[in-house]
Amino acid sequence: MYRYDEFDSRLVAERIEQFSDQVARRLDGRLTEDQFKPLRLMNGVYLQLHAYMLRVAIPYGELNAARLRALADIARRYDKGYGHFTTRTNIQFNWPALVDVPHILKDLARVEMHAIQTSGNCIRNVTTDALAGIAADEVEDPRPWCELIRQWSTFHPEFTFLPRKFKIAVIGAPKDRAAMRTHDIGLEIVRDDTGALGFRLFVGGGQGRLPHIASELKSFIPAEELFAWLTATLRVYNRHGRRDNIHKARIKILVASLGLDAFRAEVEEAFAALPKAPLAVPEAEVERIKAYFAPRPYAAAPPRFAAFDRALMTDPAFARWTRNNLRPHKQPGYAAVVISLKPVGGVPGDATAEQMDRVADLAERFSFDQVRVTYEQNLLLPHVAMDDLPELHAALGRAGLAEANAGLAADIISCPGLDYCSLANARSIPVAQALSERLSDPVFQDAVGEVRINISGCINACGHHHVGHIGILGVDKQGEEFYQITLGGSPDETASIGQIVGKGLPGEAVAPAIERVLKAYLARRDAGERFIDTLRRLGADPFKEAIYEAA
Amino acid sequence: MKILTANRLADGAVVWLALGGRWSTEFEDAVRLDPEPAAAALAQAEAQPGRFVAPYLIEADAAGVERRERLRESIRADGPTAGHSLENV
Amino acid sequence: MRLLEAGERFGADLPEIGLDELAGSNAIVALRAGGETEAAPILAARERIGRLVVAFSGFKDGRGFSLAAILREGGFQGELIATGDLIPDHAPMLARCGFDAAELPVGASVEDWRRALGSFSAAYQPAADHAATVWARRGAPLKAQVEALNAELRDAPASEIVQAALTRFPGRVAVLSSFGAEAAVGLHLVAEQDASVPVLFLDTDRHFIPTLDYRDQLTERLGLTDVRSLRPVEAETHDPKGDLWRSNPDACCDLRKVKPLASVRPDFDVLITGRKRIHGGTRLRLPPFELVEGQIRVNPLANWSTDEIEAYFDANTLPRHPLTQGGYRSIGCWPCTQPSSEDEDARAGRWKGLDKTECGIHMPSRWVAEEIARRAS
Incomplete structure (x- = not known):
């Protein structure tokens, strides 16, 4: 994990000073709310329905025990004892007082964390594959590049007042586990024919009212030109992106309105005009950062996994959990473990302070002091020895964290919805809860297998409903909540936007309708087909019928 | 009739204008205003940016908030309808 | 960047014109343009524009930042002045x-602007101000810090050197x-100040049993947490028979010491060692602070004599390593450690009979490679 040096620490400390000053100026009237709002947003402070909300950055999802404990401590001291992990692998606290935020930021700085650029029309927290450095299909670990982009984008003087927010994801493998193509800029690490390292550059992804899947802008940019291409792309956007209509201000609209080729020509022209030497990726810095992500001192795999095998034979709950929640690790004898934050009837992505503390303990004991936040709003222990798994599973069970549903139907992505969010039109959490209870039968869930169900409480799509295999969008009709169902979205390397199937359903009708869709899939699937495969083969009609069957 | 509401600047708490120009954190205390005094009260709140953020008027009658905004306003008044805060308030 | 109060003029007066009049003018002029203005026509006429006033039409409209950056990169050398809907927090970006x-809006506080301008003492990314980036400053200052620490503390007592390391790099020290034979002294010095500082022990699987006992004994005695x-x-893969030390001691040290230590490199910027000049060999010129591959090594005992070490053991009634009774004055792994006589360097018993004096954990990898190449030739 990356650790701050004196510069990182000092810049975060200076940011806290600056923000404390901004809060003071707001309180004594030197800043109006209009002026203060973009400044507080750039420090992650929103005003929600009930209170302020603070979004803390978890750069590319990496945590250690100390950081997780600090988050738990903030939840207890300044909030109501819990936090909400998001699809951008950040954490949100729902109840902090504005006057407490500078203190919270100081607590965060002590463990090398911050809330910088977690909102606002600037470059947001960079995200990546939760299996970075673990996955066998990886060309290179993307995390050092994420850290480099984090630094490059922090307080970027030119790109802090963009037309709209700007999200970047970096993946290191052809398999996309980070919804890379839903980002304003997506980067995939690749090697060219000569073996040189570089990136495929995607641009113009985004969700919201007008969803777009990112298009390939360049099939290969050399690694050392990364900042020059990012600068050129952002510059074209900053100069020409729309500022008159908030719904048309993202780069996706600029790319779509100019056309990809014309946009590319603009970027290439901007690139050509840039001074290359100062923007060249500093090699020594890359090497310095890479050292922080060196493989952990793994133990050699034993000839057989005695404890693991024994538990597999004797404990069916353990066996099911290993089937669903383990992810392969390139180091023999190790596995990555998804800690599902989707208990039956629970709030997707929420964790209590006590649970954060327990996970911190377990990370120290079993995973080289490392924890990650995943795109699916779960946690992940990246490096657990196979024979430690039974003990880990038991400990997770005691903390209420052993739900064996990772990647299954009840592993629902959900935004906070109208229960918290001032932008929402409808509630998300109760729908997620009802669905999670409806689908709680493990036999049914296991039979259905891999399916992505995503819920957003408004068209801003924080719950990624557009790229759910099944998406649920809350809408408001004259003060009544209705939910539109979309089918066929996908967040991975075969990314697609789901299509609305028809008129919205009242909240209580959603869970039964989704269950019927999944049963329709079970009835129609060919051998080996996942839900999305069957849906793509048959089209939406049979599933649409299932949704409206009872109506 | 209208109700005047806002968030408190320092801590973000939801407040409603109550009797006698007092501001309350309880929806039950909210006073119903005729359009003219409501507009005046809103202007007065807007003139105190050091105390309030985003003050606005809600359509309401004696029975409560009008249907269109009822859900949102009930959540503002009573807190989230689901989740951890229910156990922790 | 100068801060102009509203209405204050900047420098010599120039005739001010609009962009559309520029083509007809040959004079050096001042131009006023919105942040959205295209850069190309301005750059085309850059020789004739002595001053460009860029008006920001809304404080959330960042186009003027890119315009300025493009103009500077394109060789625009005239004065660039920001005006319009600006807030102090724009100052560092401008x-x-x-x-x-920057021309401050009417009623703006110069004091607020001045403070905002100085918000940050460093910047990661390159920009038109050509300030040295954090990336460029990294590495260099560490070297300078080490030099300064040495100048300040070369002759300081060991406790002060330890204290400097712990207080100036909090949480980053191990x-x-x-x-081994003298380890108790350094550990005691550290534990006196903070017994919770991580202590790294390279458990090579080849230690003398008494060393492991001594580790546990000292841990308890000093309260190390x-x-x-x-x-x-x-090790099973690279040294399946466990006899690599016999055929290739360098590879064995690499496997059992250098690599395990490298694995925790990201966790610590500073390592306190127990090395001393009296150990001889490559350690004769050892300073209290060194930079080894971007990591600071602190040698608080660098200039201690054997007598001083003995006196410290006695004064603090520290337990001795059991093997010191048998003439072992420097203790490593059992296959490569022998007793040394009084007339030899203390470390003469290490890798005895081989042209090898260091395992490699205290040398930059480059040196190790060179050293191995030298011995091979």
């Missing part, structure tokens, strides 16, 4: 994007200990 001055034993990774 300066970095190449503005010479102690590297062999739990975070002793970490670093074990070799995949």
Whole structure:
């Protein structure tokens, strides 16, 4: 994990000073709310329905025990004892007082964390594959590049007042586990024919009212030109992106309105005009950062996994959990473990302070002091020895964290919805809860297998409903909540936007309708087909019928 | 009739204008205003940016908030309808 | 960047014109343009524009930042002045994007602007102000810090050197200990100040049993709360018969010491060692602070004599390593450690009979490679 040096620490400390000053100026009237709002947003402070909300950055999802404990401590001291992990692998606290935020930021700085650029029309927290450095299909670990982009984008003087927010994801493998193509800029690490390292550059992804899947802008940019291409792309956007209509201000609209080729020509022209030497990726810095992500001192795999095998034979709950929640690790004898934050009837992505503390303990004991936040709003222990798994599973069970549903139907992505969010039109959490209870039968869930169900409480799509295999969008009709169902979205390397199937359903009708869709899939699937495969083969009609069957 | 509401600047708490120009954190205390005094009260709140953020008027009658905004306003008044805060308030 | 109060003029007066009049003018002029203005026509006429006033039409409209950056990169050398809907928090960005001055809005506080301008003492990314980036400043200052620490503390008592390391790099310091013949002294010095500092012990699987006992004994006696034993990774693969030390001691040290230590490199910027000049060999010129591959090594005992070490043991009634009774004055792994006589260097018993004096954990990898090449030739 990356650790701050004196510069990182000092810049975060200076940011806290600056923000404390901004809060003071707001309180004594030197800043109006209009002026203060973009400044507080750039420090992650929103005003929600009930209170302020603070979004803390978890750069590319990496945590250690100390950081997780600090988050738990903030939840207890300044909030109501819990936090909400998001699809951008950040954490949100729902109840902090504005006057407490500078203190919270100081607590965060002590463990090398911050809330910088977690909102606002600037470059947001960079995200990546939760299996970075673990996955066998990886060309290179993307995390050092994420850290480099984090630094490059922090307080970027030119790109802090963009037309709209700007999200970047970096993946290191052809398999996309980070919804890379839903980002304003997506980067995939690749090697060219000569073996040189570089990136495929995607641009113009985004969700919201007008969803777009990112298009390939360049099939290969050399690694050392990364900042020059990012600068050129952002510059074209900053100069020409729309500022008159908030719904048309993202780069996706600029790319779509100019056309990809014309946009590319603009970027290439901007690139050509840039001074290359100062923007060249500093090699020594890359090497310095890479050292922080060196493989952990793994133990050699034993000839057989005695404890693991024994538990597999004797404990069916353990066996099911290993089937669903383990992810392969390139180091023999190790596995990555998804800690599902989707208990039956629970709030997707929420964790209590006590649970954060327990996970911190377990990370120290079993995973080289490392924890990650995943795109699916779960946690992940990246490096657990196979024979430690039974003990880990038991400990997770005691903390209420052993739900064996990772990647299954009840592993629902959900935004906070109208229960918290001032932008929402409808509630998300109760729908997620009802669905999670409806689908709680493990036999049914296991039979259905891999399916992505995503819920957003408004068209801003924080719950990624557009790229759910099944998406649920809350809408408001004259003060009544209705939910539109979309089918066929996908967040991975075969990314697609789901299509609305028809008129919205009242909240209580959603869970039964989704269950019927999944049963329709079970009835129609060919051998080996996942839900999305069957849906793509048959089209939406049979599933649409299932949704409206009872109506 | 209208109700005047806002968030408190320092801590973000939801407040409603109550009797006698007092501001309350309880929806039950909210006073119903005729359009003219409501507009005046809103202007007065807007003139105190050091105390309030985003003050606005809600359509309401004696029975409560009008249907269109009822859900949102009930959540503002009573807190989230689901989740951890229910156990922790 | 200069801060101009509203209405204050900037420098010599120039006739001010609009962009549309520029083509007809040959004079050096001042131009006023919105942040959205295209850069190309301005750059085309850049020789004739002595001053460009860029008006920001809304404080959330960042186009003026890019305009300034493009103009500076394109060789625009005239004065660049920002005006319009600006807030103090824009100040550092304006300066970095190449503005010479900002005209403050009516009623703005110069004091707020001045403070905002100085918000940050460093910047990661390159920009039009050509300030040295954090990336460029990294590495260089560490070297300078080491030099300054040496100048300040070369002759300081060991306790002060330890204190400097612990207080100036909080949370980033570990102690590297062999739990060998003299290890108790350094560990005691650290534990006196903070017994929770991580202590790294390279458990090579080849230690004398008494060394492991001594480790546990000292841990308890000094109250050390975070002793970490670093074990070799995949020793079974690289040294299946366990006799690599016989055929290739360098590779064995690499497997059992250098690599395990490298695995925790990201966790610590500073390592406190127990090395001393009296050990001889390559350690004769040892300073209290060194930079080894971007990591600071602190040698608080660098200039201690054998007598001083003995006196410290006695004064603090520290337990002795059991093997010191048998003439072992420097203790490593059992296959490569022998007693040394009084007339030899203390470390003469290490890798005895071989042209090898260091395992490699205290040398930059480059040196190790060179050293191996030298011996091979």
